[in-house]
Every structure is written in C-alpha cells, then in structure tokens.
Amino acid sequence: xxxxxxxxxxxxxxxxxxxxxxxxxxxxxxxxxxxxxxxxxxxxxxxxxxxxxxxxxxxxxxxxxxxxxxxxxxxxxxxxxxxxxxxxxxxxxxxxxxxxxxxxxxxxxxxxxxxxxxxxxxxxxxxxxxxxxxxxxxxxxxxxxxxxxxxxxxxxxxxxxxxxxxxxxxxxxxxxxxxxxxxxxxxxxxxxxxxxxxxxxxxxxxxxxxxxxxx
Amino acid sequence: xxxxxxxxxxxxxxxxxxxxxxxxxxxxxxxxxxxxxxxxxxxxxxxxxxxxxxxxxxxxxxxxxxxxxxxxxxxxxxxxxxxxxxxxxxxxxxxxxxxxxxxxxxxxxxxxxxxxxxxxxxxxxxxxxxxxxxxxxxxxxxxxxxxxxxxxxxxxxxxxxxxxxxxxxxxxxxxxxxxxxxxxxxxxxxxxxxxxxxxxxxxxxxxxxxxxxxx
DNA sequence: CGCAAGGTTTGCACGCTGTGCAAGAATCAC
DNA sequence: GTGATTCTTGCACAGCGTGCAAACCTTGCG
Numbered sequence: 001x002x003x004x005x006x007x008x009x010x011x012x013x014x015x016x017x018x019x020x021x022x023x024x025x026x027x028x029x030x031x032x033x034x035x036x037x038x039x040x041x042x043x044x045x046x047x048x049x050x051x052x053x054x055x056x057x058x059x060x061x062x063x064x065x066x067x068x069x070x071x072x073x074x075x076x077x078x079x080x081x082x083x084x085x086x087x088x089x090x091x092x093x094x095x096x097x098x099x100x101x102x103x104x105x106x107x108x109x110x111x112x113x114x115x116x117x118x119x120x121x122x123x124x125x126x127x128x129x130x131x132x133x134x135x136x137x138x139x140x141x142x143x144x145x146x147x148x149x150x151x152x153x154x155x156x157x158x159x160x161x162x163x164x165x166x167x168x169x170x171x172x173x174x175x176x177x178x179x180x181x182x183x184x185x186x187x188x189x190x191x192x193x194x195x196x197x198x199x200x201x202x203x204x205x206x207x208x209x210x211x212x213x214x215x
Numbered sequence: 216x217x218x219x220x221x222x223x224x225x226x227x228x229x230x231x232x233x234x235x236x237x238x239x240x241x242x243x244x245x246x247x248x249x250x251x252x253x254x255x256x257x258x259x260x261x262x263x264x265x266x267x268x269x270x271x272x273x274x275x276x277x278x279x280x281x282x283x284x285x286x287x288x289x290x291x292x293x294x295x296x297x298x299x300x301x302x303x304x305x306x307x308x309x310x311x312x313x314x315x316x317x318x319x320x321x322x323x324x325x326x327x328x329x330x331x332x333x334x335x336x337x338x339x340x341x342x343x344x345x346x347x348x349x350x351x352x353x354x355x356x357x358x359x360x361x362x363x364x365x366x367x368x369x370x371x372x373x374x375x376x377x378x379x380x381x382x383x384x385x386x387x388x389x390x391x392x393x394x395x396x397x398x399x400x401x402x403x404x405x406x407x408x409x410x411x412x413x414x415x416x417x418x419x420x421x422x423x424x425x426x427x428x429x430x
Numbered sequence: 431c432g433c434a435a436g437g438t439t440t441g442c443a444c445g446c447t448g449t450g451c452a453a454g455a456a457t458c459a460c
Numbered sequence: 461g462t463g464a465t466t467c468t469t470g471c472a473c474a475g476c477g478t479g480c481a482a483a484c485c486t487t488g489c490g
Contacts, residue, residue: 015458056469058467058469161395165387172384231437
C-alpha cells in the first residue's frame with residue numbers, strides 16, 4: 001500500500017469509511033436483486049446478509065428496515081447543488097421552480113447511477129404498500145431540505161408557507177416525472193433516463209402554471 | 216327495536232355493517248389515545264384490542280398494521296364531493312385548483328370530526344418515521360383519486376401528465392395546510408380547524424402562482 | 431320457525447422483524 | 461506499539477403479521 005493521499009485536499013476518507021460505503025451499497029444491490037427475482041415478501045434479511053457476507057444483525061446497522069434498503073438513492077441534496085441553487089438569481093416562483101428542476105434532475109442523475117435498480121424498486125413499490133410508503137417518506141425528507149434551501153434563497157423564514165408550498169410542488173413534479181419514466185417502458189430503450197423525464201415534467205409544470213392558465 | 220328504516224332510500228345498513236364500522240372506529244380511537252398517553256412504541260396491539268374488547272387477531276382484520284390504525288381518516292373521496300368536482304365548470308388550472316381546494320377542505324371537515332385526534336396523530340408522526348410514512352401513503356392514495364377526477368373533468372386520459380401534476384400540487388397544498396394548523400397551537404384555541412387552514416393554503420398557492428409570479 | 435349460506439371472530443402456530451446488550455475484532459490517532 | 465474508538469457479531473427477546481380451521485353469528489329464504 002502506498003502511503004500517498006488518494007486526493008490532496010480531500011477529506012481523507014479512511015479505510016473505515018470506504019468499507020462502510022461499500023457494504024451499504026452491496027446490501028442495497030443485493031436487496032433489489034433478490035426482491036426482483038423472488039418477490040419482496042419472500043426475501044428475508046437473512047438471505048440478503050448472507051449474500052453480502054455479513055451477519056443479519058449487521059444489516060440493521062445500515063438500514064432500519066428491509067424497505068429502506070430498497071431505496072438507498074436520493075439521500076440529502078449534496079452541498080454543491082444546494083449552494084448552486086441557494087445562491088441563484090431571482091426570488092419569483094418562476095425562477096425558483098426552474099432552478100429547482102435543474103438541481104433535482106442533476107441530483108437524480110448523480111444519485112441513481114443504475115436506472116435498472118430504480119426501475120426494479122419502483123415496480124416493487126407498486127405491489128407492496130410498505131415499500132411505497134418508504135419511498136414517499138424519502139421524498140418528503142428531500143422536500144424538507146428543499147423548503148430550507150428555498151427559504152435561504154428568498155430570505156424568508158425556514159418554516160414559511162411559500163417555501164413549503166414550492167418545495168411540495170417541486171417534489172410532486174419529481175415524483176410525476178419518475179412515475180412517467182417508469183410507466184413508459186423505462187429501461188427498455190436506453191434513450192431516456194429518469195432525469196430527462198423529470199426535466200420534461202418541470203417543463204409541463206411550467207406550461208400548466210403559465211399565463212395561459214389564468215384564463 | 217323498531218323495524219322502521221332509519222332513512223328511507225338508504226342502502227339499508229345492516230346490523231353487521233354497523234357493528235363493523237363501530238369496531239373500526241373504536242380501534243382507531245383507542246390506538247390514538249393509548250399512543251398519546253404511553254408513546255406509540257410502547258403501545259402493543261394486545262393493549263389496543265383488550266381496550267376495545269376484541270382479540271388481537273381481530274385487530275388485523277381491520278387494520279394491516281398499528282400505524283394504519285392511527286390514520287383512519289382520509290379515506291376515499293366520497294362520491295358526492297367527487298361528482299360535485301368532476302361536473303364543475305372550467306378546465307383551466309385556476310378553476311380546477313380552486314374547486315379542488317373546496318372539496319378537499321370539505322372532505323377534511325367531514326372525515327375528521329375530532330380535531331384532537333388528528334392533532335395527536337400528527338404529533339406522533341413527527342417522532343415515528345413509520346407513522347409518517349403511513350400518513351404520506353394515505354395522502355398519495357387520495358392523490359391518485361384526485362388525478363382520476365381531474366381527468367374525468369377535463370376529458371383527458373386518466374393517466375395524463377397534467378392531471379397527475381395538478382393532483383400532486385393539490386395534495387402538497389393540503390399537507391402544507393394541515394402542517395401549519397398543527398404547528399400553530401392547533402387545538403389550543405378552537406378558533407380554526409384544519410379545514411380552514413387548508414383553505415388558506417390554497418389561497419396562498421393562488422397568490423404564489425398568480426400573474427405576479429411570472430414576473 | 432328452521433335451516434342453509436356466507437361472513438366474522440377467535441385461538442393457535444409459526445416465521446420474521448427489529449432492538450438492546452456485551453464481548454470481540456478491526457481501525458485509527460498518536 | 462498502544463490505547464481509544466468504531467464496527468461486527470451472537471444472543472436473547474418482545475412483538476408483528478399471517479395462514480388456517482373451528483366456532484359463532486347474522487342474513488335471507490322457504
């Protein structure tokens with residue numbers, strides 16, 4: 001092993017952190033794969049952990065439930081994107097929604113490198129209520145993040161109503177985009193990823209809320 | 216017991232259906248009360264069913280989980296309201312959102328006769344992820360309903376993008392209204408119920424999306 | 431009324447989830 | 461190298477949620 005830093009000025013991710021990230025990713029991948037092959041209900045934590053080579057007890061050190069392991073994507077909005085948005089120009093509904101669409105699509109593109117896994121997870125969510133509920137809870141967590149960012153950008157209080165509403169509208173749009181991507185063949189033709197669909201949904205939203213809507 | 220029908224032209228609700236509804240309501244009420252007093256995690260299905268006087272096994276004939284028993288409100292949109300909306304005038308975003316706000320506030324007013332229970336359930340949801348997830352899942356179920364209604368009203372396909380987006384926006388607004396009602400003293404002063412707050416949130420949404428927003 | 435049909439409750443058994451705890455192993459900082 | 465910190469693991473255990481079959485109760489009908 002060379003002693004040189006992998007990347008100068010990096011947070012110096014130790015061996016510990018690296019292994020932890022990897023184990024987490026493997027548990028997630030194994031959960032999705034096994035659930036696709038045998039059905040979510042048939043998969044037990046014991047199977048998953050055996051597949052990865054850890055003890056069942058360890059599984060729960062990484063995820064609070066089987067459901068949570070399915071949707072390991074979509075964590076907190078990374079600081080880089082958050083800053084990019086918060087420091088953007090314009091406090092109007094238009095500008096804010098446009099920029100939200102941008103960073104959310106980017107976030108999705110980064111956080112979900114493997115569309116096949118997202119596709120599988122979504123199909124499972126359709127049939128298993130508890131999985132759908134977990135997905136929605138993760139979306140809501142992102143929504144909270146967004147509300148804070150919007151407040152930061154517009155200079156309004158972090159629990160303001162406008163920020164809350166806009167965050168809700170944005171996440172509803174994201175969910176719609178993901179849903180539509182999932183419903184239309186999705187992974188069959190590699191043409192479009194979920195991120196592109198989300199962008200399209202934000203365009204549709206724009207049209208829907210445009211001046212024409214005021215009749 | 217008189218043999219006269221309670222209400223002429225009613226579906227003649229039998230003894231069976233009546234008892235079933237009552238048991239369901241009692242299980243819900245007991246769950247909320249026990250969770251408020253002892254904390255959700257400390258309450259077991261055994262306690263709840265003992266409280267109501269049924270077997271633990273029977274509890275699961277009514278609710279699929281402890282969490283689901285907390286939010287027995289907010290079922291499907293009743294046909295009367297659904298028809299009122301679907302047959303309303305105007306296909307524009309404005310008109311649709313306004314009418315959605317109306318029927319959803321009405322629905323909330325009918326479906327949640329006891330604000331104290333809603334208040335308690337929401338506080339519990341703040342601290343227990345699985346309860347929050349269940350709440351969100353129920354909101355999403357309503358959202359699906361709404362999308363269908365919107366499609367019916369505007370003559371678009373039931374899985375159209377515009378209907379989906381509008382339904383998402385509407386439910387985000389409802390959630391925001393409920394949240395704000397819950398956060399501001401809520402039940403302390405009887406002045407405002409959740410339904411009024413939801414109406415206010417729809418007003419805020421209107422302002423937010425109004426012509427001014429287009430800058 | 432008497433009786434058959436269908437729905438509801440209940441007990442029983444069972445596998446699985448999810449958590450607290452304490453001992454041991456691996457990594458880190460110095 | 462050495463101690464401190466973090467992570468893994470086994471163990472035990474309460475509780476969840478479900479399938480099944482027997483008992484029970486409503487309902488409708490002759």
